[in-house]
Amino acid sequence: MKPRNIIRAIENGRHELRKSERKVADFVLAKAEDVIHMRIVDLAQESQVSEPTVVRFCRAIGCDGFQAFKLALAQHVAHSPRYQQYRFTEQDSAHEYTFKVFDATMETLKRVRDNIDVGAIEKAVEALRSANRVEFYGFGASGAVASDAQHKFFRLQISSSAYSDPHIQAMSAMSLRRGDVVVAISQS
Structure with a gap:
């Protein structure tokens, strides 16, 4: 195979x-x-x-x-062309560094696409689709990502919250019930 x-x-x-x-x-x-x-x-x-x-x-x-x-x-x-890791130099033009950033981004996205576990994504989508309540937990820089996710779910009229403080996250987790979903975000 x-x-x-x-x-x-x-x-x-x-x-x-x-x-x-x-x-x-x-x-x-x-x-x-x-x-x-x-x-x-x-x-x-x-x-x-x-x-x-x-x-x-x-x-x-x-x-x-x-x-x-x-x-x-x-x-x-x-x-699948392999994009070079980019390094900026003082001689780079705006055109050159624009292409370097886009090439690196495309390579990263391609790597994620090729390694993603579709079965896990399907399970996550089903859990989110049938959730009573969705809570997003993120700490530090991941807190901003959690807030953004909560905003997107709010616009879809899905009951959701975002917490970036670890103590509030712990208290929130204690109040979860069957059918609630937590999305824990860590960019690191």
């Missing part, structure tokens, strides 16, 4: 790979665009492992073999 996002599968499963398979993983993560043009013998040589190790690596990350791995990698590279 081919993973949905091959790079994410490699990153997430890297710690479970054998030492020799990690060499292949590290090379692929560093040079994904080069790997799609390589033969198995080339990847083995560049990773300093044997060809059977490359095949074991492919199977360990959920691909049926080397060709299936290359296909998944090529699809990823074609549809």
Whole structure:
């Protein structure tokens, strides 16, 4: 079975790979665009492992073999350009730093999209949809996010509150009943 996002599968499963398979993983993560043009013998040589190790690596990350791995990698590279981390310099124009900020934001959003647990989202939506009362808890900078969420729910005419003080949050939590929902927000 081919993973949905091959790079994410490699990153997430890297710690479970054998030492020799990690060499292949590290090379692929560093040079994904080069790997799609390589033969198995080339990847083995560049990773300093044997060809059977490359095949074991492919199977360990959920691909049926080397060709299936290359296909998944090529699809990823074609549809998911990797944006560079941005650094501002004094020489940057407004045009350059605008693109740097947008590229970094798009990469972050893409990473979240690729890693999101849709089943958990569906459960959360159902809990919120059927809630008697929704309370948002956030502390520090997360308090502003909790207030914003409460404002959005209020506009949808859903009974909601937001608390940023931990003592008030504790008192509020003691008054919750069956069917009430707490959304705890932490940006850190």
